[in-house]
Amino acid sequence: MVILTSVVLYGDRDIIFCNFLCKALSNFGKVSFIGESRILIDDNCDFLIIEKTGDISLLGESKFVIFNKHLSKTLKICTKTTAIVSSSNEAALNYLSQSSQKTISCSMSTKDTISLSSITDESAVISLQRQLSDINGRIIEPHDMRVKLSEPADEYYICAAYALLLISGYEPDLTEYVDFSVC
DSSP: OOSOEEEEEESSOOHHHHHHHHHHHTTTSOEEEEOSSOEEOOTTOSEEEEEEOSOOOOOSTTEEEEEOSOOOSOOOOOTTOEEEEETTOHHHHHHHHTSOOEEEEEESSTTSSEEEEEEOSSEEEEEEOSOEEOTTOOEEOOEEEEEEOSSOOOHHHHHHHHHHHHHTTOOOOTTSEEEOOOO
């Protein structure tokens, strides 16, 4: 990673998603986490994940927000923020549709920006359905990517982690696996 990627993980608390995201991203750089019940700081981290369940206001162009699958509170975020959201999270989608947020939807649907085309307990295939640009302005063309898993994982968790990697500047080698093994 060239610059620190700071991410707000927002919505109803999801410890399993927090753990998956931190462990999966640790295969690509140092991860620090600030949450409601714990703080893990790694000097010179590449990823800073901030868990929020209440109202948030984000500043700066290099910020990202990943919505948990469920959202029971209202929110207000900076328009320069890129949002990653499950297509089943209607509350977040309704908010985002009324704003000018750059939004990346993730799930199993072909309508989503990033979807899973297949999944087993040990692997998955992710499909980027349409062009994206990363934090550096690099265009990322649609592609399929194989993902290695060490244990079964929720399809949204896998797609959201991959979306964050792509927009934060990770350049996948399409001939290899992306390693989200968390052991």
